[in-house]
Amino acid sequence: xxxxxxxHVNSKPQVAALHYHRISKLLDVRFNDGQQFQLSAEFLxxxxxxxxxxxxxxxxxxxxKKAVTITQIVPVGLYAVKLVFDDGHQxxxxxxxxxxxxxxxxxxLWADYLERLKQANSNREIxxxxxxx
Numbered sequence: 416x417x418x419x420x421x422x423h424v425n426s427k428p429q430v431a432a433l434h435y436h437r438i439s440k441l442l443d444v445r446f447n448d449g450q451q452f453q454l455s456a457e458f459l460x461x462x463x464x465x466x467x468x469x470x471x472x473x474x475x476x477x478x479x480k481k482a483v484t485i486t487q488i489v490p491v492g493l494y495a496v497k498l499v500f501d502d503g504h505q506x507x508x509x510x511x512x513x514x515x516x517x518x519x520x521x522x523x524l525w526a527d528y529l530e531r532l533k534q535a536n537s538n539r540e541i542x543x544x545x546x547x548x
Contacts, residue, residue, distance in 0.1 A: 428515040433488060433496065440484050444514050452518030456485045457539065460500050461528060462517055465507035476531055479542040 432445040440456040461468070461477040468475050480502070487499035491508055499505040517524065532538060 428511045430496075430511050430514065435485050435488060437484070442485065444518060446511070446515065450515065450518065452514075452521065454514075454517060454521065456483050456500065457481055458517070458521065458525060459485070459498060459509070460502070460504060462524060463498075463504060463507035464509060464513050465504070467504075467506060476535055476537065478532055478535070478537040479540060481539040482541050 428450070429447040430444060431447045432443070434443040435441070435456075436443070441453045442456065442459060443451065443453055445451045457480050460480045460483045463469075463477070468477055484501045485498050486501050487505075489497040489499065491497055495508045495510040495513075497505060497508055
């Protein structure tokens with residue numbers, strides 16, 4: 416391996432620690448380069464890297480996830496985790512690169528998400544199903 420290749424391998428973000436706070440529903444992500452982010456379960460759910468959410472070139476707007484929680488964090492090799500949410504969603508693999516991108520762009524992504532919700536006349540609140548008798 417050349418020095419340039421070695422530098423490229425080492426420059427990729429590596430997660431050093433993950434800690435989920437069940438009450439606040441925040442995931443602490445700490446990288447080996449010192450970067451740290453707190454990402455809410457709702458944020459991670461609406462920005463899931465799954466094909467279901469990302470679509471095939473056209474991302475789907477995910478709404479009504481304000482109360483969603485993470486029920487399980489499953490390691491996938493040395494490069495990602497699978498997050499299992501209490502709404503049953505569990506198909507996205509959150510690579511270290513993707514978590515770093517979400518952390519670095521969190522404010523812009525969230526503002527854009529809120530604007531898209533507004534444009535779609537939707538919201539973040541829990542959607543209640545009402546049965547007619």
